[in-house]
Amino acid sequence: MEIDLKNLTIKKAHEDMVSGKYSAVDLASAYLEEIKKKDGELHTYLEVYGDVLEQANKADEIIKSGKAGLLTGIPISIKDNILIKGRKVSAGSKILENYTATYDATVIEKLKKEGVIFIGRTNMDEFAMGGSTENSAYGPTKNPIDVLRVPGGSSGGAVASVASGEVLVALGSDTGGSIRQPASFCGMVGLKPTYGLVSRYGLMAMGSSFDQIGPIGKTVEDVEIIFNVIKGNDPKDGTSLKNSDLKLESTVKNKMKIGVPYDSLNVGGLDKDVLDSFNESIEKLKKLGHEIVKIELPNLKYSLAVYYVLIPAEVSSNMARFDGVKYGLRLSGENGIDDYFVTRAEGLGGEVKRRIIIGTYVLSSGYYDAYYNKANLVRELIRDDYKKAFEKVDVIVTPTTPSVAFKIGEKANDPLQMYLEDIFTVPVNLAGVPAISVPCGFKMIDGKKLPIGLQFIANHCDEETLFKISKDFLCEFTL
Amino acid sequence: MLEINDIEKLATLARIKLTDTEKTKFLKEIEPILDYVAQLKEVSSSISGTPKVGEHRNIARPDENAKESGTHTDALVAEMPESERNYLKVKKIL
Numbered sequence: 001m002e003i004d005l006k007n008l009t010i011k012k013a014h015e016d017m018v019s020g021k022y023s024a025v026d027l028a029s030a031y032l033e034e035i036k037k038k039d040g041e042l043h044t045y046l047e048v049y050g051d052v053l054e055q056a057n058k059a060d061e062i063i064k065s066g067k068a069g070l071l072t073g074i075p076i077s078i079k080d081n082i083l084i085k086g087r088k089v090s091a092g093s094k095i096l097e098n099y100t101a102t103y104d105a106t107v108i109e110k111l112k113k114e115g116v117i118f119i120g121r122t123n124m125d126e127f128a129m130g131g132s133t134e135n136s137a138y139g140p141t142k143n144p145i146d147v148l149r150v151p152g153g154s155s156g157g158a159v160a161s162v163a164s165g166e167v168l169v170a171l172g173s174d175t176g177g178s179i180r181q182p183a184s185f186c187g188m189v190g191l192k193p194t195y196g197l198v199s200r201y202g203l204m205a206m207g208s209s210f211d212q213i214g215p216i217g218k219t220v221e222d223v224e225i226i227f228n229v230i231k232g233n234d235p236k237d238g239t240s241l242k243n244s245d246l247k248l249e250s251t252v253k254n255k256m257k258i259g260v261p262y263d264s265l266n267v268g269g270l271d272k273d274v275l276d277s278f279n280e281s282i283e284k285l286k287k288l289g290h291e292i293v294k295i296e297l298p299n300l301k302y303s304l305a306v307y308y309v310l311i312p313a314e315v316s317s318n319m320a321r322f323d324g325v326k327y328g329l330r331l332s333g334e335n336g337i338d339d340y341f342v343t344r345a346e347g348l349g350g351e352v353k354r355r356i357i358i359g360t361y362v363l364s365s366g367y368y369d370a371y372y373n374k375a376n377l378v379r380e381l382i383r384d385d386y387k388k389a390f391e392k393v394d395v396i397v398t399p400t401t402p403s404v405a406f407k408i409g410e411k412a413n414d415p416l417q418m419y420l421e422d423i424f425t426v427p428v429n430l431a432g433v434p435a436i437s438v439p440c441g442f443k444m445i446d447g448k449k450l451p452i453g454l455q456f457i458a459n460h461c462d463e464e465t466l467f468k469i470s471k472d473f474l475c476e477f478t479l
Numbered sequence: 480m481l482e483i484n485d486i487e488k489l490a491t492l493a494r495i496k497l498t499d500t501e502k503t504k505f506l507k508e509i510e511p512i513l514d515y516v517a518q519l520k521e522v523s524s525s526i527s528g529t530p531k532v533g534e535h536r537n538i539a540r541p542d543e544n545a546k547e548s549g550t551h552t553d554a555l556v557a558e559m560p561e562s563e564r565n566y567l568k569v570k571k572i573l
Binding site: 099100102103235238240299302304305306308309316320323324325326327328329330335336337339340341342344345348350353354356357358359360361362364370371374375377378381415416419 | 485486489490492493494495496497501504505508509511512513515516517518519520522538539540551554555557558559560561567569570571572
């Protein structure tokens with residue numbers, strides 16, 4: 001049975017399985033076959049689960065009984081920082097190498113109810129700290145379009161698993177661009193939902209006031225379907241929004257006012273081909289009947305400075321739990337307290353240690369006001385910039401990243417340079433608003449068509465506007 | 480200007496043992512990052528007040544319907560690096 005995985009969508013797979021064209025076992029087997037062929041080189045998975053066919057068998061029973069939902073039998077990969085009860089989860093770190101999750105994340109509980117098939121856990125930068133997947137303790141993932149290049153990160157494995165045809169859809173997490181930047185580098189669609197709309201319960205915390213779980217797929221429709229399943233209030237997440245906060249589809253306009261922060265595009269390092277592709281996209285949006293409006297986000301220029309104070313601060317607090325006492329790796333030092341020092345020295349990687357140390361510095365008593373408090377105040381200014389902008393426009397558009405996927409090793413020794421890659425994605429997490437990255441063009445290098453991404457940003461809880469404008473832009477029609 | 484002993488002090492506070500190579504490396508890498516974030520100082524000093532950490536406030540559940548004692552014990556103990564009769568075992572402290 002030959003299944004056209006390249007053009008497969010959730011709806012198509014669902015229809016095919018319900019009509020008996022192929023079974024969930026056939027579909028899962030087809031993906032396992034792709035993994036066998038490609039993953040030795042790409043390394044998108046840290047683990048392919050041993051019970052995939054067993055899960056698929058169960059899905060087939062549900063389908064046969066006529067009780068299948070849209071996601072029954074749909075194969076999905078899960079980023080290695082989201083907990084599935086009884087399965088290993090390591091956050092790409094040695095400190096959790098043999099850790100087994102003791103409970104289900106809320107998003108997992110919701111997906112289980114729908115009868116999805118969990119194919120495996122995907123590679124990532126250790127504890128989601130990085131933008132290339134090179135910071136994984138288990139070796140880098142390669143970009144399926146050019147294996148000499150990074151897939152982006154930190155959800156690099158998640159995005160590459162979809163882009164390489166090793167799974168249909170994926171779950172990732174996004175703290176400063178970790179879904180959108182790899183989606184842009186691999187030509188996929190990736191959504192960072194509004195902060196608080198998708199439960200963080202069971203997602204390993206990196207920057208708690210930024211982290212959000214989100215879906216990755218080949219089409220906007222697939223991403224939308226997964227988002228609609230995983231969203232919703234959760235009493236187990238202290239920062240969860242109320243379901244009534246969500247904007248309804250019926251309020252979305254057909255022709256929109258699209259804001260472009262032209263001043264903020266004049267940052268150093270914006271690749272000429274990316275800018276050209278961006279300008280072409282603007283023309284396309286105009287032709288589709290939307291109105292382009294120049295907007296100003298005057299404090300956006302401070303975004304990275306704010307982010308790289310607040311993130312290390314939150315990281316240093318969140319990583320304190322990995323001390324070798326209750327779970328995970330424990331190495332023996334000279335005494336009890338020395339156990340902490342040697343366990344963390346051995347179990348944590350360079351980027352994690354670096355952020356913990358910077359975080360400890362900015363939170364220390366002499367510097368707390370100058371760094372941490374100031375950064376939080378400037379974060380408010382950035383939030384206000386967006387608020388004002390959304391009084392004038394329905395959606396904002398920017399490039400997703402300043403350049404296309406870079407070569408493995410190219411920026412590995414320059415953390416600051418790596419941080420600057422996040423210039424367009426980070427402000428979105430500072431404001432907590434939702435954003436989506438969609439493919440908008442290519443740059444040819446060494447005979448490889450390297451994808452360029454376009455980012456749409458909407459107001460709080462207005463994901464519907466993002467889906468609408470993205471489908472319009474990609475000429476994706478729901479049948 | 481950071482110095483090696485600053486890095487050592489921070490690493491001690493953060494409970495991480497660093498090798499000499501790591502100390503030198505971090506010193507070299509952290510300096511430009513701190514220089515970069517120092518641009519926050521240019522932002523008008525007129526902004527002040529108590530910053531909110533995130534827009535969302537924490538919620539707590541009512542203290543009722545507690546799980547029966549022992550519900551999660553086996554799963555949690557299984558993840559402990561060392562345990563004895565359902566107790567977490569660590570080195571002698573006093």
